[in-house]
Amino acid sequence: MCLGIPAKVVQIDKSNLGKVDYLGTRVKTNFELLDNLKVGDWVIVHAGFAISKLNEEEARETFSLLREIVEKEALANKNEERKKQRNGQKG
Numbered sequence: 001m002c003l004g005i006p007a008k009v010v011q012i013d014k015s016n017l018g019k020v021d022y023l024g025t026r027v028k029t030n031f032e033l034l035d036n037l038k039v040g041d042w043v044i045v046h047a048g049f050a051i052s053k054l055n056e057e058e059a060r061e062t063f064s065l066l067r068e069i070v071e072k073e074a075l076a077n078k079n080e081e082r083k084k085q086r087n088g089q090k091g
Contacts, residue, residue: 004046005044011039031049
């Protein structure tokens with residue numbers, strides 16, 4: 001499964017290569033599949049290629065949903081660990 005995480009375009013050269021920023025990590029990216037990109041735009045990258053463009057609101061909404069998923073997963077893991085500890089104490 002591939003998870004599309006928004007990345008901000010931070011560098012584009014004349015050959016349509018450059019870098020995106022993933023929450024502080026800069027990654028080399030090929031922009032040839034998208035037209036009219038500029039520094040500051042938001043994109044989804046797959047296998048080193050920018051495959052779709054987002055607006056800033058879509059990027060923020062995606063980050064919000066990803067945070068919610070991570071928080072729920074962490075809570076579920078914590079609850080599972082408590083359950084295991086209780087079951088271990090009973091036996």
